[in-house]
Amino acid sequence: MTDLVTFGETMLRLSPPRGERLETTREFTVQAGGAESNVAVGAARLGADARWLSKLPDSPLGRRIVTELRSHGVTPSVAWADGDESRVGTYYLEHGGEPRGTNVIYDRADAAITTVEPDELPTDAVAAADWFHTTGITPALSEATAETTAALLRTAGEAGTTRSFDLNYRAKLWDPETARAAYEDLFEHVDTLFVPRRDAREVLDREGGAVEIAHGLATEFGFDTVVVTRGLEGAVALHDGSVYEQDVYEAETFDAIGTGDAFVAGFVAERLRGGDLPAALRWGSATAALKRTTDGDLAVTTRAEVRDVIDGEGGIDR
Ligand code: KDG
DSSP: OOEEEEEEEEEEEEEEETOOOOTSSSOEEEEOOOHHHHHHHHHHHTTTEEEEEEEESSSSSHHHHHHHHHHHTTTEEEEEOOOTOOOOOOEEEEBTTTBBOEEEEEEEEEEEEHHHHHHSSSHHHHHSEEEEETTTTHHHHHHHHHHHHHHHHHHHHHOEEEEEEEEOOOOTTOOHHHHHHHHHHHTTOOOOEEEEEEHHHHHHOOOOOOOHHHHHHHHHHHOSEEEEEGGOEEEEEEEEEEEEEEEEOOOOOOOOOTTTHHHHHHHHHHHHHOOOOOHHHHEEEEEEEHHHHSSSSSSOOHHHHHHHHHTTOOOOOO
């Protein structure tokens, strides 16, 4: 039985070397990147049996994504589209540095996943899994992805699979009002919500601090668990009426993209091993810290490294 199933788009991430501009670079590093496969990779690296569901063109670019995810221990379950008629989404990432911010440019309109239907995917794998995870990026992509997201959450709910949803609001994909309406339609099918405090305020129209936000959302939508992330201020979780706080672990940031997904991966991996809420928050936070030290979307780490972060052990291993 699979521990974790995720569903969403994975793109090719193209980034110039640090210090070079998109306008002038002659070189790109190419990596796979997508919030839901980032979670699957992070959790697989921590020992979970993880499967990722998506749709890709049957082309060298589509196969490249599958090969990269497989190399990290994820099982891809892909609906293959005609390789000549469909496309892989791409995103360009120009690293920032004071005083210039990091810039993401999407080139993902009409990617293969925008036509996905639930019956193209192994929905029985969702029903058989312990945990199903998806994010607020997927319903933003097309009507078909929104409907498939809802269908998979329903399937998971009927089967008793725990369902988590990371809000992951992306302003370049839609506006706050449209996003909020779509999220609220899905919330009744979600057990654990991950939400950045800023998005709770700006997209979900919530007021107050993290604890108040978590209580409000849990009361209104019936979540078992709400995890509100607050960047460098750490995370707050509300679970079965109790509040838990988690600080961030210090990290030298090399690449912040994928930090939130690494947090979810560590959290879910620990819950799947039977860890309680405080332990899951520690694993989430430590996995996120390790992600920040490496290039690319993926949390390429090990259980021993996460344990060392939690235990405060680092330094040179020789
Ligand atoms: O969370 C990291 C994601 O933002 C990155 O993988 C790209 O999936 C992506 C998106 O849609 O922004």
